[in-house]
Amino acid sequence: MFGDFIKSIQKWSDAHSQSAAIHLLSAVEPVFPATPPEFPHVIKGFLETILPPQGIACFLQRPYQFHQLQSLLTGLGSYIIEKSIRDVLDESLVSLLSLSERERLTALLYSLEIMRDQWIDGRIHSLIISNPVEAISRLTRDLSLENDWKCAEFLSRCGYGYPHSSHACICWERYSGSVSSQTSWFDWLDLLASEKNEHENAFQLDRYLDVVFNPVFSDFIDTLCVDQNSCRICPLIESCKTYRSSFSPEYKIECLNDIKTGDIKEIPSSSLLTLLSGDLWFDTPSQNKFIAKYPDISASDFQDIDSANDEAFLSFLLATKELTARNFDTEGPLSGKSFTCAGDIYKSFGQFIREEQQESFYTLILDNKHRIIKNRLITRGTLNQSLVHPREVFAAAIQLRSAALVLIHNHPSGDPSPSEQDMAITSRLQEVGELVGIKVLDHIIVGRQGYFSFVDEDLM
Numbered sequence: 001m002f003g004d005f006i007k008s009i010q011k012w013s014d015a016h017s018q019s020a021a022i023h024l025l026s027a028v029e030p031v032f033p034a035t036p037p038e039f040p041h042v043i044k045g046f047l048e049t050i051l052p053p054q055g056i057a058c059f060l061q062r063p064y065q066f067h068q069l070q071s072l073l074t075g076l077g078s079y080i081i082e083k084s085i086r087d088v089l090d091e092s093l094v095s096l097l098s099l100s101e102r103e104r105l106t107a108l109l110y111s112l113e114i115m116r117d118q119w120i121d122g123r124i125h126s127l128i129i130s131n132p133v134e135a136i137s138r139l140t141r142d143l144s145l146e147n148d149w150k151c152a153e154f155l156s157r158c159g160y161g162y163p164h165s166s167h168a169c170i171c172w173e174r175y176s177g178s179v180s181s182q183t184s185w186f187d188w189l190d191l192l193a194s195e196k197n198e199h200e201n202a203f204q205l206d207r208y209l210d211v212v213f214n215p216v217f218s219d220f221i222d223t224l225c226v227d228q229n230s231c232r233i234c235p236l237i238e239s240c241k242t243y244r245s246s247f248s249p250e251y252k253i254e255c256l257n258d259i260k261t262g263d264i265k266e267i268p269s270s271s272l273l274t275l276l277s278g279d280l281w282f283d284t285p286s287q288n289k290f291i292a293k294y295p296d297i298s299a300s301d302f303q304d305i306d307s308a309n310d311e312a313f314l315s316f317l318l319a320t321k322e323l324t325a326r327n328f329d330t331e332g333p334l335s336g337k338s339f340t341c342a343g344d345i346y347k348s349f350g351q352f353i354r355e356e357q358q359e360s361f362y363t364l365i366l367d368n369k370h371r372i373i374k375n376r377l378i379t380r381g382t383l384n385q386s387l388v389h390p391r392e393v394f395a396a397a398i399q400l401r402s403a404a405l406v407l408i409h410n411h412p413s414g415d416p417s418p419s420e421q422d423m424a425i426t427s428r429l430q431e432v433g434e435l436v437g438i439k440v441l442d443h444i445i446v447g448r449q450g451y452f453s454f455v456d457e458d459l460m
């Protein structure tokens, strides 16, 4: 399959009016230099790799400030402490970044500084030359880098010919339908080697794919797979699994039909969200990340993005999450409905809270005929007795002159069995309920596949 992927791209590139530009841009000589790179060069490569996009953007405006930072860091010398690095960063444009970001950069630069002697005396160079693949694992770990892709990118910036086209890999993942951003650098190397079994040829193939897929080159050529718009000119459109399962008009029609025929539950949540988001969905790595962790998203996620498309998409997801929560935590459509057993309650409410990534504790407030007056979110996060306080649980129930309550919460682990904490919370709330004359009818714990009812298990 990888072979077909490469062949289709090569065919497209050869027939493409900009094929000369593609070949020119990818015609770089892969090298593993004979001597170790100078340490200032290593610092430069490291900074370029670890700076977040907004940091790179600041330095692009003022390149001399980047050189200044590079020489200050180089001049720190041996025996430095983290504080010296922090001071240098705070005097540079990096000070514009958030505190957590500055701390992350300080820690990473400190990991590099600890290895300064090994870079200078050539021990790291020898490791790379003698065992280039093992060197990636070791340096990823010793430099505390995010992943092996980052390490390959860093070493390439230092002049070592390592393949590192993460953009081409993302395209391959979309084409083959695998989960986004899961392919390790080692798997990518294996794929390249399956096509070109020499290391240097693998590097050339990677550089070529990088030009075709990296948005950095989009000023010169039509780069592919950058966003949904590039599907229109993509030579892989016929066989691309992601296109077929999320972008193609046929897939959208299929989803709409499922909705019409009542099979809406068959549609995965990710497809529902992309369907609803319409033109905001561009299948970027950030958008995929937010979809994967939905509904565990918050406004703080805006910090990690720098594109208007991703911002708009995250805003949409947050609005959807809020709306869903309001539907549950209000006098929603189930208001007035009465329930006779835990199974009925689970059928109506389980779906609302089953998918929540954090433990969420709700009450169903009932009248004297056990009809729902209101649903209320009491707390979200790891439950303990102080968070599920009787005051919070009974306040609205007393105000609404209710006759009874049902407690309901989820276990994100998927296992609905009650913990000791759950037992203690239940008996305390039951006691308070007796005192205030509002009966606690049941406590239902929702898991991934089912539920636990204190009443059904004779615990209440």
Ligand code: SF4
Pocket (backbone or CB within 6 Å): 171, 174, 175, 224, 225, 226, 227, 228, 230, 231, 232, 234, 235, 236, 237, 240, 241, 242, 243
């Ligand atoms: S069809 Fe679209 S999603 Fe698929 S590889 Fe091409 S550009 Fe990427």
